[in-house]
Amino acid sequence: MREDYFYTEGLTVGYQGVPLIREIAFQLKKGEILTLIGPNGAGKTTILKSLIRQLKPLAGVIVLEGQKTGEMSGRDFARKLSVVLTERVRPEMMTCKEVVATGRYPYTGKFGVLSKEDWKIVDEAVRLVHIEDLAERDFTKTSDGQKQRVMLARALCQQPDILVLDEPTSFLDIRYKLEFLSIIQEMARNDRLTVILSLHELDLAERISDKVLCVRGDRIDRFGTPEEIFCGDYISELYGMTAGHYDAGTGELELQPVSGAPKVFVIAGGGRGKAVFRRLQRQGMPFATGILWENDLDYPSAKALAVQTVAVRTYSAVDAEHIEKAKELIDSCETVLTVFDRTEWTKLPEGLKEILAYAEEKGKLTE
Structure with missing residues (x-):
């Protein structure tokens, strides 16, 4: 029965x-x-x-x-x-x-x-x-x-x-x-x-x-x-989605990314970059971002909205290749944005500290 x-x-x-x-x-x-x-x-x-x-x-x-x-x-x-x-x-x-x-x-x-x-x-x-x-x-x-x-x-x-x-x-x-x-x-x-x-x-x-x-x-x-x-x-x-992106892990929806060569490089993490990514998308501004681990709260939005994302596999270390790729994107972009206050820089992973210092050295960093 x-x-x-x-x-x-x-x-x-x-x-x-x-x-x-x-x-x-x-x-x-x-x-x-x-x-x-x-x-x-x-x-x-x-x-x-x-x-x-x-x-x-x-x-x-x-x-x-x-x-x-x-x-x-x-x-x-x-x-x-x-x-x-x-x-x-x-x-x-x-x-x-x-x-x-x-x-x-x-x-x-x-x-x-x-x-x-x-x-x-x-x-x-x-x-x-x-x-x-x-x-x-x-x-x-x-x-x-x-x-x-x-x-x-x-x-x-x-x-x-x-x-x-x-x-x-x-x-x-x-x-x-x-x-x-x-x-x-x-x-x-x-x-x-x-x-x-x-x-x-x-x-x-x-x-x-x-x-x-x-x-x-x-x-x-x-x-x-x-x-x-x-x-x-x-x-x-x-749903036969042909535009935008749905992330099954977070349940979040994102609109279509802006195409074209990135003009802004965003250094973010911990979920604080989403608002910046979405603002740039609304403004029609193509951007790149990194360095982000694939389990970072910002990663799903970055994957959906950024032209390029410098990503590191979960639980892996940032290596020289990741840092070099981020520096190349910084060189090609007009400006660099970060969500991190200067008082937080010392607490960041070494790779992020290095690209922040590089962006500042190039005179492109905007906080």
Whole structure:
């Protein structure tokens, strides 16, 4: 007997009988978070709509706690699974708290009257998502980001075992993105809430997910842990990136480097050079940099943005060849920038001290 709490087998989804994505297979244990990633239009929302029975699967099965979801009653399904989609909900003449309260309807009788216990659960959901100040406001008069938080409270009000969210952070600023996902992660960890969501923010997907499902064309390209997905050049391949650079190690994106012979040489390190590299790129100024170890925090940005980088392999020593190459680039550049204050020079590796002294001797050093 399978131990998976939620899984799909041979699932094919699409519209009007036309398959869009075939043979979707994934497995989740209770309390795990699954994130769907992939290019726009790849079919992430179609998969989510099929999981929540808004679209009928064209083939295969979806199983929740040993039962096929297609065989569950609507009320039982609503008690097990709650949804937050990007589609705009526009209730008439309802406060935010009243919208949240509709999440209790699967538990009420045919008249939809909420008990004192139901209202306690509503209040707890409002508090959990930090929307107390919105509770009595007209839902239609709130911002998109506020609406998204209200809809999360409504979903949590259902006390579901599974929460499905389609691009839940799209309308949130950075503070509420982190708050929103922190609430979800805490509930998955403490209450064993199983979460399935789609995200465009790859850095957030890497951090919150237990499993990642990669949607590409008419198939699922990969399914695995973040460590298995966010590695090498895979993300660039998945999204078909032709401009700029994505670094799997840091999750950072960089724009296209400026081409041409370098005019500026940057002596940096310890993550302090990134801002300089990006400023030069914005200014359309081609530059070179070094000497950097490949495990330095500045190295990924340097590799993406610099015309040339004098790099040293991790745990290796700077040798005469590295120093000579850096001096040649200093000679060919108009100016040399450094992120290091003079008071720090004595603490730097010998190779960096030597090229700093050389740049100063040549009259090119600008601090």
